[in-house]
Amino acid sequence: MKIEHDGNNLRVSDIAELNAINASSFRDEVRAAMPTMPSTIEIDLSQTRFVDSSGLGALFALYKAASNGNDSVTLRLLNPRPPIQQLFELTQLHRLFEIARR
Amino acid sequence: MPASVPESIRADSIPAQRGVTNRLSFRCELAEARVATRILRAFLAEQGLDETEQFQCELCLAEACNNAVQYATPAGAGLPVTAEVICHPARVELRVTDHTAGFSLPADCNPIEPDRENGRGLFIIQSMMNEVNYYRGRDENTLVMRKTRTSQQHRPADDAATATLEDARRQLESCQQTISGMARELCFRSESLAAIFRCCTELGRTSDLEGFGYRLLHDLLHLTAADWFVMRLMPAGSSRLEVFAVSAPELRSEPLILGPGVEPDLAVELTAARRRRDVEFDARQARPGLEPLRATGPEANGLVQPLLFGDKLLGTLAIGRREGGTPFSVLQAEMIRTFSEFMAMQVVNARHLEEQVHARLVAHELDIAHRIQRALLPRSLPQLAGFRLAASWESARQVGGDFYDAIPLGDHSMLLVVADVMGKGVPAAMFATIMRSLLRAMAGRSHHPARLLRRLNEVLYQELSTVGMFITAQLVYVDLQRRHLVAASAGHCPVLLISGGNVRTLRVTGTPLGILPRTTYRQHSATFGSPGGLLLYTDGLTEALNPAGEMFSHDRLAQWLAARAESPMSADALRDELAAEMCRFRGATPLRDDQAFMVLAEDAAVAHDRGGTDVFAAPDPRSPNLAGSPLS
Numbered sequence: 001m002k003i004e005h006d007g008n009n010l011r012v013s014d015i016a017e018l019n020a021i022n023a024s025s026f027r028d029e030v031r032a033a034m035p036t037m038p039s040t041i042e043i044d045l046s047q048t049r050f051v052d053s054s055g056l057g058a059l060f061a062l063y064k065a066a067s068n069g070n071d072s073v074t075l076r077l078l079n080p081r082p083p084i085q086q087l088f089e090l091t092q093l094h095r096l097f098e099i100a101r102r
Numbered sequence: 103m104p105a106s107v108p109e110s111i112r113a114d115s116i117p118a119q120r121g122v123t124n125r126l127s128f129r130c131e132l133a134e135a136r137v138a139t140r141i142l143r144a145f146l147a148e149q150g151l152d153e154t155e156q157f158q159c160e161l162c163l164a165e166a167c168n169n170a171v172q173y174a175t176p177a178g179a180g181l182p183v184t185a186e187v188i189c190h191p192a193r194v195e196l197r198v199t200d201h202t203a204g205f206s207l208p209a210d211c212n213p214i215e216p217d218r219e220n221g222r223g224l225f226i227i228q229s230m231m232n233e234v235n236y237y238r239g240r241d242e243n244t245l246v247m248r249k250t251r252t253s254q255q256h257r258p259a260d261d262a263a264t265a266t267l268e269d270a271r272r273q274l275e276s277c278q279q280t281i282s283g284m285a286r287e288l289c290f291r292s293e294s295l296a297a298i299f300r301c302c303t304e305l306g307r308t309s310d311l312e313g314f315g316y317r318l319l320h321d322l323l324h325l326t327a328a329d330w331f332v333m334r335l336m337p338a339g340s341s342r343l344e345v346f347a348v349s350a351p352e353l354r355s356e357p358l359i360l361g362p363g364v365e366p367d368l369a370v371e372l373t374a375a376r377r378r379r380d381v382e383f384d385a386r387q388a389r390p391g392l393e394p395l396r397a398t399g400p401e402a403n404g405l406v407q408p409l410l411f412g413d414k415l416l417g418t419l420a421i422g423r424r425e426g427g428t429p430f431s432v433l434q435a436e437m438i439r440t441f442s443e444f445m446a447m448q449v450v451n452a453r454h455l456e457e458q459v460h461a462r463l464v465a466h467e468l469d470i471a472h473r474i475q476r477a478l479l480p481r482s483l484p485q486l487a488g489f490r491l492a493a494s495w496e497s498a499r500q501v502g503g504d505f506y507d508a509i510p511l512g513d514h515s516m517l518l519v520v521a522d523v524m525g526k527g528v529p530a531a532m533f534a535t536i537m538r539s540l541l542r543a544m545a546g547r548s549h550h551p552a553r554l555l556r557r558l559n560e561v562l563y564q565e566l567s568t569v570g571m572f573i574t575a576q577l578v579y580v581d582l583q584r585r586h587l588v589a590a591s592a593g594h595c596p597v598l599l600i601s602g603g604n605v606r607t608l609r610v611t612g613t614p615l616g617i618l619p620r621t622t623y624r625q626h627s628a629t630f631g632s633p634g635g636l637l638l639y640t641d642g643l644t645e646a647l648n649p650a651g652e653m654f655s656h657d658r659l660a661q662w663l664a665a666r667a668e669s670p671m672s673a674d675a676l677r678d679e680l681a682a683e684m685c686r687f688r689g690a691t692p693l694r695d696d697q698a699f700m701v702l703a704e705d706a707a708v709a710h711d712r713g714g715t716d717v718f719a720a721p722d723p724r725s726p727n728l729a730g731s732p733l734s
Contacts, residue, residue: 019136019164020136020168050157050161052164053222053223081153082153083154083158087226090230
């Protein structure tokens with residue numbers, strides 16, 4: 001997993017899976033790297049082959065951490081594979097995160 | 103003729119029908135679960151599932167396996183978790199067997215709130231699969247998930263198959279386990295099928311539910327290595343669970359009442375009956391004095407399965423082991439469930455059979471009553487000089503309570519009777535028989551119908567009142583030579599008297615027979631001119647309805663008779679015309695009540711060609727309204 005800072009922006013990439021084994025460490029590492037008042041947080045899922053309910057839970061925890069007292073933050077999920085995007089839609093996560101392709 | 107092999111059983115078509123299976127057992131750890139689900143995904147990719155299907159199956163397996171690991175009981179954590187994939191051309195089945203305390207599947211999958219952090223697993227499974235079932239055993243449970251495949255053509259494995267060499271080694275190991283496990287399971291299932299077939303064959307021969315139950319349950323004991331059972335049944339319409347079969351006499355106990363009790367204070371069998379699902383039993387935790395199953399021993403344990411047919415509770419089956427041995431496995435619990443379902447089916451069948459027998463008995467009873475009643479009606483009516491008698495009887499039901507009789511008392515006199523026994527079936531027919539015999543025995547030369555009625559009432563009161571029945575009757579003594587009559591009535595319809603071309607209503611009041619222990623009756627005398635006659639009837643005539651819902655009524659009957667009284671008519675012709683009139687009036691309206699009537703008419707036209715016969719045929723009661731030949 002790769003975490004990059006650019007001012008108040010955060011970018012996370014190179015995630016192989018978000019599953020029951022690694023979800024809590026992923027959540028803790030990203031939360032620790034988060035600026036006090038982040039403006040954009042992008043999680044690049046291009047490399048992500050698998051997300052389970054623990055992974056969804058970690059993404060939701062990050063949303064809570066980033067938007068706590070901060071209305072202006074943008075959370076973005078980049079290039080999820082179609083089945084994973086369907087999972088986000090099924091569990092309504094796409095209402096919290098912007099899903100983008102580039 | 104040379105035999106040909108049908109297309110459908112060609113050997114190469116069979117494997118595709120059965121599906122391809124891959125089963126993995128792994129240690130109760132998240133990392134192991136992840137490896138297993140990856141292997142199974144690779145297997146599904148080989149079977150040609152598209153990427154979305156692969157992902158969804160992998161995800162559901164992962165959710166189920168993670169649950170199995172995270173919620174394993176302390177004892178279960180030492181046991182392997184099993185995940186299995188069965189791939190059919192049209193669907194995929196995923197099975198995960200856990201050693202947890204079990205969970206409840208929500209009835210439907212409502213979309214979850216997006217801000218919930220946990221608890222999405224079951225929601226995801228229910229959303230992505232077409233069918234989800236959770237089978238709970240005593241110490242292990244199996245989640246069965248089924249999904250219909252969208253694309254069914256075979257595609258080669260794509261890049262998702264990332265099984266490593268280590269993965270392959272594990273797979274080989276677990277395959278060996280799988281094969282021996284399947285062999286055991288196959289053996290077990292074939293034994294249970296054989297037991298069911300054996301019992302079925304016997305049931306077909308004997309239709310003895312109790313014997314069948316004992317054999318089936320003893321087979322079940324053997325198959326599940328259990329040593330006791332208690333089967334209770336709830337009789338239809340009752341809320342008592344009564345012992346039906348037990349493995350040992352000391353297990354018999356009083357019926358359990360399915361009442362409003364509160365659960366911790368209920369016997370396990372009642373809990374299972376009330377919850378409509380299986381409940382475990384452990385004698386060590388049972389409350390003394392409350393739990394009949396404690397009779398199975400202080401260390402006993404087992405399972406109580408409700409016997410259900412659809413939603414209908416038929417009873418319970420408790421089965422278990424005396425010594426606190428190992429609890430039932432998933433397979434054994436499933437077998438108990440299968441046997442219980444089968445037993446419930448047989449109970450329902452036996453009850454249907456019983457109902458059929460009962461219906462046949464009722465039909466038989468009605469048939470007997472009908473025959474008695476037919477036998478009651480006189481085969482021929484007496485005929486006295488110058489007059490003729492004719493009668494008609496039509497039954498609304500298979501058995502009615504109407505009857506008529508004409509008892510000759512001398513050369514010129516007779517007693518005419520029309521009666522209606524309230525009630526139906528054999529009792530009504532029996533009373534009609536008694537009444538008829540009594541009348542014939544008592545009539546003698548009595549010219550006093552009122553006295554006759556009083557005596558009849560005294561004799562019949564006891565029997566009639568105990569069964570809540572009563573009889574209305576009209577008795578008319580006629581002396582044709584003196585053209586004189588005496589009428590008395592026990593709550594019956596009036597008599598219509600034809601005299602010199604006019605019609606009069608003779609209304610005599612009186613209490614029906616069987617209402618009061620002692621009662622006296624009035625009687626009216628009258629004479630009649632020529633041409634003369636009488637019409638006696640039951641209220642089935644005057645209370646008959648037409649399609650407009652109007653009653654035929656006594657007035658209409660009197661008018662109808664008056665229109666025909668002016669010119670002489672034979673009794674037969676009057677009988678036929680009245681029967682036709684009743685038919686016309688009724689139209690398509692079904693007959694509500696029996697209709698019986700008797701016509702006496704002075705018959706100048708027939709008087710001269712009477713020939714040598716002194717009797718006239720009464721109608722055949724089997725073919726109403728027809729002047730039939732005498733019954734042979």
